[in-house]
Amino acid sequence: MRGLLMNEISKFLQERIGANDFPSAVYLVAEKGEIVMHEALGYAVVEPERIEARVDTIYDLASLTKVLATGMLAAKLTERFKVDLNDPICRFFERFDTNEKRAITVGNLLSHTSGFEAWLPLYLLNDASEPHSQHVRETIKINDLVLNTIGRRPLTHAIDSKVVYSDLNFILLGFLVETLFGSSLSEIFNLEAANELRLSRTFFGGWSGLRRETAASEKGNEFEKNTCIEKGYRTPFAVAGGTDQISDFQSAFRSYQIWGEVHDGNAHFMGGAAGHAGLFSTAEEVFKIAQQFLPNYSTLLKPETCDLFRTDLAPGMKEHRSFAFQLATTPESTAGSRMSPESFGHLGFTGTSLWIDPVKERVFILLTNRTHAHDLPFVLLNSVRRRFHDLAIERLEQNS
Secondary structure: HHHHHHHHHHHHHHHHOOOOOEEEEEEEEEEEEEEEEEEEEEEOOOOOOEOOOOOOOOEEOOOHHHHHHHHHHHHHHHHHOOOOOOEEHOHHHHHHHOOOOOEHHHHHHHOOOOOOOOOOOOOOOOOOOOOOOOHHHHOHHHHHHHOOEEEEEEOOOOOOOOOOHHHHHHHHHHHHHHHHHHOOOOHHHHHHHHHHOOOOOOOEEEOOOHHHHEOOOEOOHHHHHHHHHHHOOOOOOOOOOOOOOOOOOOOOOOOEOOOHHHHHHHHOOOOOOOOOEEEEHHHHHHHHHHHHHHHOOOOOEEEEEEEHHHHHOOOOOOOEEOOOEOOOOOOOOOOOOOOOOEEEEEEEEEEEEEEEEEOOOOOEEEEOOOOOOOOOOOOHHHHHHHHHHHHHHHHHHHHH
C-alpha cells in the first residue's frame, strides 16, 4: 500500500521536474510520529555534473531556518524565562531605543508585525567591497554593522498595523538568541537541538566534505543582483544612509556555481549562519526537528510551548502569523484545501517547505532546489505545494 500511496505524488512531482519547475525533489509525509511516504526524484545536481537526488540528499533550507532553528531556540528562551513576547527589543539592543522603534517587541519580530521592510542587501556595507573574504570577516564586526544598519533604517509602516514578512525580523532574533545563550547561533543549535536529536546531516552554512551529497543552487547571485538594481541599491549606497560607496558593485555577488554553501547573500556575508537562513538538512532530519513542534512528540519543548505555534499572534490582519510560522487560515496559504485550520507552516526561497497539522499530527516536507540550473525568473511553487499537500492528505485519508 505504501508504494501505491507514493505513486500519485511521485508522478505529479516528476511531471513538475519535466516541466522544469525544479531539477529535484525529496518529499516526506508523516503521521502520528511515523514516516508514511518518503521518496527522492530527479537530479540534485545538474551542473557542472549530474548527481541523482537521494532520500538523504542535503538541501539548503533557506527560510526554514527561521522556524527550525531560530524559532525553536526562541521558544526555548521563553520557557527559561529569559525573554517574553512583550519584551521590547530595545531591552536587549540599545540602538533600537528610539521614539520610532521603542515599541517593537519580540512578539512583533516573531509575527512579522514590527514595521521593518522586507529585505536589505546587508552585504553592501561600507568597507565591504569584498564582503565574503576572510579578511573582512576578521577585521569587521559584522553583527554590529548589521545591527547598526537595521537600526538606522526607518520603518516602512506602523508597528502592529500589518504583517510584512521580513528577513530583518529574524536576523534580529538570531542576534537575540546569540546574546541570551551567550554563543554563536550554529553552536547553540548544535548544543540545544542537533546533538539532542542525534542529527548528523543538519548544520549551518554548508559543509565542503558533504558537497557531493548536497543539492546545488543558483549559479552566481543573479537574482539578488537584479533585485538590488531594481530597488536602487547601487553606488552611492542607499542602505547605509546614502553616503557610503562600494568600489565595485559586481564584486558583492558570487559568480560561480553555488553548491555546498548557503545561497542567501546576507547569510553568506554573515558567515553562513544567520537567524533567517543558513541551515542545511535532509527531509528525514527536518522531520525530526518538526516533531518538536507537536506536544505529544516533542522532547525539546513543553506541550504548552507547542501551543504557541498554532496561536494567531496577528489577529485581524490579512496574513495570520503564529510564533514564527504562517497559519493555514491565511488566504492563499500553501497548506492546500484539506489541512486542518490549526496547521502551521513555512517556506524557503530555494524551493523548500514544511507544514505541520497539529490536529491530525501530520508533517509534510517538500524539498526542491528550484534555483539550480534555471534561468530567471525562478518558478513560483505555491500551486505545486498546495497540490502536493492535497494529494498526500487524500492518500492518507483513503488509507485510514
